[in-house]
Amino acid sequence: MKTIYNKNTNHYLPRVTLLLLETIILAAACWILLFQGSQTLNDWFHWSLGDGRNERNILLFALIAIVYLRMCVTIFYLLKRVIPWEEAFTVPLAFSLYYVGFALFAMNASEVVDGWDLPVVLLFIAGSFINTCSEWLRDQWKKRPENKGKLYTKGLFRYSAHINYFGDLLWVLALALVTRNPWALIVPLLLFCLFAFYNIPMLDRHLESKYGEDFRRYIAETKKFIPFLY
Numbered sequence: 187m188k189t190i191y192n193k194n195t196n197h198y199l200p201r202v203t204l205l206l207l208e209t210i211i212l213a214a215a216c217w218i219l220l221f222q223g224s225q226t227l228n229d230w231f232h233w234s235l236g237d238g239r240n241e242r243n244i245l246l247f248a249l250i251a252i253v254y255l256r257m258c259v260t261i262f263y264l265l266k267r268v269i270p271w272e273e274a275f276t277v278p279l280a281f282s283l284y285y286v287g288f289a290l291f292a293m294n295a296s297e298v299v300d301g302w303d304l305p306v307v308l309l310f311i312a313g314s315f316i317n318t319c320s321e322w323l324r325d326q327w328k329k330r331p332e333n334k335g336k337l338y339t340k341g342l343f344r345y346s347a348h349i350n351y352f353g354d355l356l357w358v359l360a361l362a363l364v365t366r367n368p369w370a371l372i373v374p375l376l377l378f379c380l381f382a383f384y385n386i387p388m389l390d391r392h393l394e395s396k397y398g399e400d401f402r403r404y405i406a407e408t409k410k411f412i413p414f415l416y
Contacts, residue, residue, distance in 0.1 A: 200274040201261050207278035212254050215285040219243040224293045235293040242299050246292050246364050249310055250285050253357065256318055257281070264321045283373050284361060291365040306363045313356025316342060320350045337397040339404050345413035347405055348389070351381045352412055382411060 217223035220243060224235040261269075323341040327333055342349045358377050362370040390410075393401045409416060 200269040200271050203271075204269060204274040204277055205258065205261055207275070208254060208257055208281060211278060211282045211285045212250065214282075215250055215289045216247060218286065218289040219247045219292065224290070235290065236296075238293045238295050239298055242292060242295055242297070242303075242364070242366070243289075245299055245303065245307075246288060246361070249307075249357075249361060249364065250288070252310075252314065253281075253284065253361075256314060259318070260321065264318075264325050266325075284358060287373060288361050288365050288370060291362075291367040291370040295366040297366050303364065306360050309363070310357050310360035313353045313358075313360060315353070316356065317350050317353030320353065337393070337400045337404060339408070344408070346409045346411060348381070348386050348411050349413065351385065355381065382416075386411060 214223075218227070219238070222237060224233075224237060227233055228235055320342040324338045324343065327338055327340060346352055355374060355377055359371075359374040362374050390401075390405065394405075397404075
């Protein structure tokens with residue numbers, strides 16, 4: 187069965203479209219967080235958003251900008267499979283929850299940036315590192331001719347078969363915590379469910395069909411998602 191994991195392409199138009207949409211929602215987050223866009227939204231939709239805390243808004247936007255830059259690297263360097271047109275639109279839609287959604291959640295925060303934010307920033311750094319480093323190490327390994335057609339189980343993937351998804355979950359959780367809004371925690375919860383019940387099962391089926399017994403042996407000996415737990 188053909189899925190998005192079965193193909194390879196040099197067709198860049200969906201990638202450029204995805205990046206353009208990502209840039210638009212990044213600009214929207216910037217407008218809300220740094221240019222009092224919340225007040226305009228209040229006027230348009232009769233909402234009751236505050237202005238947030240300036241230093242918290244700056245911190246949140248800086249982290250969102252890092253996510254955007256990492257996305258650029260992933261789209262044009264690390265991601266080798268095809269990006270179908272539907273994904274070029276659905277991925278930015280999902281990321282609008284991270285960029286614009288978290289920006290809106292932060293508008294009602296009254297807490298100043300303090301020592302409690304340090305472990306949250308470290309969590310964001312850890313998640314970003316796990317996601318990007320695991321993908322980069324795998325990319326470097328797969329570029330070697332002797333590894334062509336082999337299943338990658340080294341590096342951070344020794345600790346989880348989908349360690350890159352775990353990294354995503356960590357940095358999204360960190361962004362939710364930066365907002366200091368408990369409702370924002372719904373977003374990483376939904377992401378966990380999406381990974382655990384949709385993305386991972388679909389990818390596992392693809393990997394088993396491609397690598398057969400090698401993958402079955404690997405998945406039997408390795409946690410599926412969260413290292414040492416699940």
